[in-house]
Amino acid sequence: MSLITARGLSATLGGRRVLHGVDFEISKGEIVTIVGPNGSGKSTLLRCRIGAQEGGGQLTVKPGLRIGYVPQKLHIDTTLPLTVARFLALPKRPARGAIPEALAEAGAGELATRQMADLSGGQFQRVLLARALLNKPELLILDEATQGLDQPGSAAFYDLIAGLRDRMGCAVLMVSHELHVVMAASDRVICLNGHICCEGAPEHVASAPEYRALFGTGTQGALALYRHEHNHRHDETCDHTHEAAE
Amino acid sequence: MILLDSFLVRAALAGLGVALAAAPLGCFVVWRRMAYFGDATAHAAILGVALALAFSLPIFPAVLAVALIMALIVTQLSGRGYAMDTLLGVMAHSALAVGLVAVSLIEGVRIDLMAYLFGDILAVSRTDLVVIWGGAGVVLGLLWWRWSALLTATLNPDLAYAAGIHPKREELVLTLALALVIAVAIKVVGVLLIASLLIIPAAAARPFAQTPERMALVAALIGGTAALGGLALAYFYDTPTGPTIVCTAFALFALSGLAGMKRL
Numbered sequence A: 001m002s003l004i005t006a007r008g009l010s011a012t013l014g015g016r017r018v019l020h021g022v023d024f025e026i027s028k029g030e031i032v033t034i035v036g037p038n039g040s041g042k043s044t045l046l047r048c049r050i051g052a053q054e055g056g057g058q059l060t061v062k063p064g065l066r067i068g069y070v071p072q073k074l075h076i077d078t079t080l081p082l083t084v085a086r087f088l089a090l091p092k093r094p095a096r097g098a099i100p101e102a103l104a105e106a107g108a109g110e111l112a113t114r115q116m117a118d119l120s121g122g123q124f125q126r127v128l129l130a131r132a133l134l135n136k137p138e139l140l141i142l143d144e145a146t147q148g149l150d151q152p153g154s155a156a157f158y159d160l161i162a163g164l165r166d167r168m169g170c171a172v173l174m175v176s177h178e179l180h181v182v183m184a185a186s187d188r189v190i191c192l193n194g195h196i197c198c199e200g201a202p203e204h205v206a207s208a209p210e211y212r213a214l215f216g217t218g219t220q221g222a223l224a225l226y227r228h229e230h231n232h233r234h235d236e237t238c239d240h241t242h243e244a245a246e
Numbered sequence B: 001m002i003l004l005d006s007f008l009v010r011a012a013l014a015g016l017g018v019a020l021a022a023a024p025l026g027c028f029v030v031w032r033r034m035a036y037f038g039d040a041t042a043h044a045a046i047l048g049v050a051l052a053l054a055f056s057l058p059i060f061p062a063v064l065a066v067a068l069i070m071a072l073i074v075t076q077l078s079g080r081g082y083a084m085d086t087l088l089g090v091m092a093h094s095a096l097a098v099g100l101v102a103v104s105l106i107e108g109v110r111i112d113l114m115a116y117l118f119g120d121i122l123a124v125s126r127t128d129l130v131v132i133w134g135g136a137g138v139v140l141g142l143l144w145w146r147w148s149a150l151l152t153a154t155l156n157p158d159l160a161y162a163a164g165i166h167p168k169r170e171e172l173v174l175t176l177a178l179a180l181v182i183a184v185a186i187k188v189v190g191v192l193l194i195a196s197l198l199i200i201p202a203a204a205a206r207p208f209a210q211t212p213e214r215m216a217l218v219a220a221l222i223g224g225t226a227a228l229g230g231l232a233l234a235y236f237y238d239t240p241t242g243p244t245i246v247c248t249a250f251a252l253f254a255l256s257g258l259a260g261m262k263r264l
Helices: A042-050 A084-088 A098-105 A121-133 A151-168 A209-215 B007-031 B035-054 B059-077 B084-105 B113-118 B126-155 B157-162 B167-185 B194-208 B212-237 B241-263
Strands: A002-013 A016-027 A031-035 A056-061 A067-070 A139-143 A171-176 A181-183 A188-193 A195-200 A223-225
Touching (some): A002 A042, A016 A042, A016 A195, A031 A151, A042 A139, A042 A171, A084 A098, A084 A121, A098 A121, A151 A171, B035 B084, B035 B194, B059 B084, B059 B167, B126 B157, B126 B167, B157 B167, B167 B194, B194 B241
Parallel strands (some): A031 A171, A067 A139
């Protein structure tokens, strides 16, 4: 069953058309990764999804869909005192016991009483994930969730996400600016650059010697190469080149 | 209410009312890095005073309206070619200058400009007290009612959207509260020092707070102490009251800074 269906989605930012003619669908329990260069409209697509951005076209969302959103980055000013537990209780205090449970699910069980401003990048990411898990989401949306994490850190985070999908059965939609390295557990990869350039399944690490040459084998298969196929013709003229994805 | 007949008691109540409303609001001003925004809005208040005198209107609504308009203009203009701090630097001082010129142009009215620039807390009337506590009550009520939404929008606009909160609407709530605090505080500390009542207690509370709520409470406590302590000191040493309140707040800030450093 489809959780979100978009037909002919478009959006403009500051007078510039950043998205046009995007057809998109995500089903229950599916992991979809959207890749694209900077400024390709990935974040705009996500922001359309959570209602932060007005868009044209048709967007059908399953009624009552519970979305857990992990933002791209979140700068918490040091002037704002905030414990992890209090952060998770914003804007609505969840049921008793929900916070420790979500923190444990996200592998951040020991962080509850720490100040948000004191967390490392990886810890912060886990806390954001825990926050998104609070309402038992059917769809987990992650915007550049591994930004600022190193390779093993990203791999560990992806493992965590894949485990969550298996345990909780939630669909996962994530966005990455890395064109070629994506989460191996992705069911589908969509390459976006204003419009959808191509989509397909990621190849597994094991079958990609280029990947091993680049990154070694230390990530135990959590990352995969996404080899683009751009031998199709676009029906319209584009103002960008596709060479980055060859 | 014989108690209220004493000008000192009225002054103490006025100072306390303003400080209690300003301190929690000031926390948002500090968290959102809006210190100069408060300053610009406060400086515009003197223009409100001039307009009120020119058209024989009551001071409070005129100041409230001008402060609100100023705040909305700055919010609208930000992000359109000028950096926020540049814009505020232009608007804050221009508003103050225009206000001062406008006051001088009003014929036949001899007003004590100092009373509006630095406040005249000892001249607070019973009506003023009602306005101050009414305004403070509305501000605290607004903050109480919107607290979680305001805090979420302050953390991150996208997080707010994802939770069904409109950050722009929450920003408007803060802007309204800010204009209200300025309109009621003008009598107590004057337009030049209002921002200090917002920012200093919040900054002084930071080292003692682990959560936002606690910071707001401690800030209110520090603000109240500064208002009452400053009034007492001004009475004993015969110094101007508004600036003495700000000096007391600053002393508390310095003490809290030292205590914070010792703990590290």
